[in-house]
Amino acid sequence: FILTFVFLFFLLGFVLSFQGGMGCQLQYLFPMGWSVWVHFFAVEMRSVYLFYTAVKTFTTKMAVAAEMARETGGDAGRWVGNLCVKDIDVDFRLHCVERGVQEALWRFYISPGDLSGCYREGQEGISFIGTIHLVALIVCAAIIVTFFVMLLLSDCPDWRSGKYLAFTFNLEHTTPYRVVSMGLMGYTTMVFGFFAYEATMGDLFFDMQTMVTAGWSDLMAMGGGAMAMMTSHDPPFDYMDSHITSETFNRGGITNMASQSNYSFGLQLNNAILKARCGDSSDLENLVGHKVETPFALDDVRHPKHELAVALRAVDPQYEDIPEVKEIKAPSSGSCCFGGSPRSALLVS
Numbered sequence: 149f150i151l152t153f154v155f156l157f158f159l160l161g162f163v164l165s166f167q168g169g170m171g172c173q174l175q176y177l178f179p180m181g182w183s184v185w186v187h188f189f190a191v192e193m194r195s196v197y198l199f200y201t202a203v204k205t206f207t208t209k210m211a212v213a214a215e216m217a218r219e220t221g222g223d224a225g226r227w228v229g230n231l232c233v234k235d236i237d238v239d240f241r242l243h244c245v246e247r248g249v250q251e252a253l254w255r256f257y258i259s260p261g262d263l264s265g266c267y268r269e270g271q272e273g274i275s276f277i278g279t280i281h282l283v284a285l286i287v288c289a290a291i292i293v294t295f296f297v298m299l300l301l302s303d304c305p306d307w308r309s310g311k312y313l314a315f316t317f318n319l320e321h322t323t324p325y326r327v328v329s330m331g332l333m334g335y336t337t338m339v340f341g342f343f344a345y346e347a348t349m350g351d352l353f354f355d356m357q358t359m360v361t362a363g364w365s366d367l368m369a370m371g372g373g374a375m376a377m378m379t380s381h382d383p384p385f386d387y388m389d390s391h392i393t394s395e396t397f398n399r400g401g402i403t404n405m406a407s408q409s410n411y412s413f414g415l416q417l418n419n420a421i422l423k424a425r426c427g428d429s430s431d432l433e434n435l436v437g438h439k440v441e442t443p444f445a446l447d448d449v450r451h452p453k454h455e456l457a458v459a460l461r462a463v464d465p466q467y468e469d470i471p472e473v474k475e476i477k478a479p480s481s482g483s484c485c486f487g488g489s490p491r492s493a494l495l496v497s
Contacts, residue, residue, distance in 0.1 A: 187307040187405050188299055189292070192316055194409075196288050199332055199373030203284040203339065204253065206366035210343055211249045211277045213362065215267055216242060241266060253281045280339055287335065291328045295319070307405055310395040314387045316410040320380040329377035336370045381411040383418055397435050 220241075248267025252258060255278040258268060298319065304312035319325050347359050360367070386392070399405070399413060420431035429440045 183307040184304045195373045195376035200288045202366045202369035206363045207277045308399045310392040317387045332374035383414040
C-alpha cells in the first residue's frame with residue numbers, strides 16, 4: 149500500500165512537471181510541490197502505518213491460534229508463527245483457518261455462509277476480530293485524511309522548505325493531532341485489555357502467558373506507534389523564525405526524501421546553527437546553500453532546560469545571567485564553544 153501510494157505521487161510529480169494541458173489543471177488541485185506529499189505520507193506517517201500493521205498482525209495471530217486450539221486442543225502458542233506442519237490434513241486445516249480469519253477481519257458481523265475459510269463454522273454473530281481491525285483501519289484512515297487536509301491548507305512549496313519543516317513540528321501541537329494520538333494509545337490499551345480479559349475469563353483457548361509470548365512484538369509495535377504520535381519532537385530553536393521558514397535546505401536526493409524524517413533533519417540543523425553561532429558557519433552554509441552572514445535568531449522559550457537550547461543561549465550576551473547558561477559558559481575569554489569545559493565542547497561536537 150505504501151509503495152503504491154509513493155508511486156502514484158511520483159507519477160503525479162511527473163505530470164505536474166509539464167507546462168500546460170493536464171499539468172496546469174492538476175496544479176489547481178495540488179498547488180503544492182509533489183515532493184511534500186511523498187515525504188509526508190511515506191516518512192512522517194510511518195507511525196500510523198506501524199500501528200495499523202501491528203493491530204492487524206496481532207489480531208490475526210490470536211484468532212488463528214485460538215481457533216486451532218479450539219479444534220485440535222493443546223497449547224495455542226504452538227499455532228503462532230511460521231509453522232511447518234507435517235500432517236497433511238492438519239496443514240490443510242491450518243491454511244483453511246487462516247483464510248477464514250483473513251475474511252473475518254473485513255466483517256463486523258459473521259452470517260452463515262459468509263466465510264469460505266474454516267473459521268467459526270456454524271457460529272453466527274459479531275466478528276470481534278473484524279471489529280477490532282476495521283475500527284483501527286477507520287481511525288488510521290481518518291488520521292491520514294485529516295492531516296491531508298491540514299497539509300493541503302498549509303501550502304508548503306517543497307519537502308526541503310523551512311515552511312514544511314515548521315508545519316510538521318507545529319502539527320504535533322494542534323488539537324486534532326493530540327486527540328488522535330491519545331486515541332491511538334487508548335485503542336492500544338483497549339485491544340490489549342480485550343484479549344487479556346478473554347485469555348483469563350473468556351474462551352479464547354490460550355492464557356496470558358501465551359498471548360504475551362506470541363504477540364509481544366506486535367504489542368510493542370502498537371504501543372510504539374501510539375507513543376511516537378504522542379511524543380512531540382520540537383527542536384530547541386524557534387522553527388517559526390522567518391529565517392527558518394523562508395529557507396530551502398539541501399537535504400539530499402530521493403533516497404533522503406523517502407527515509408529522512410523532519411525530526412532527524414532538525415537534529416542536524418540544531419548542531420549546524422549552534423556551530424554557526426559559535427563562529428563556524430560551514431555546516432549551516434552547506435544546509436542552506438549560500439553564505440550565512442548572520443546566524444538565525446534562536447530565542448525559543450519552549451525548552452529552557454534543553455541542553456542545546458541552553459548552549460544556544462550561551463552564545464548570546466543577553467542570556468549570561470541565566471543559571472543554566474552560567475553552568476556551561478567557558479570561564480576563559482576564548483571561544484564559547486571550544487574554550488570552555490568538556491561539557492560545553494560535547495554540546496557542539
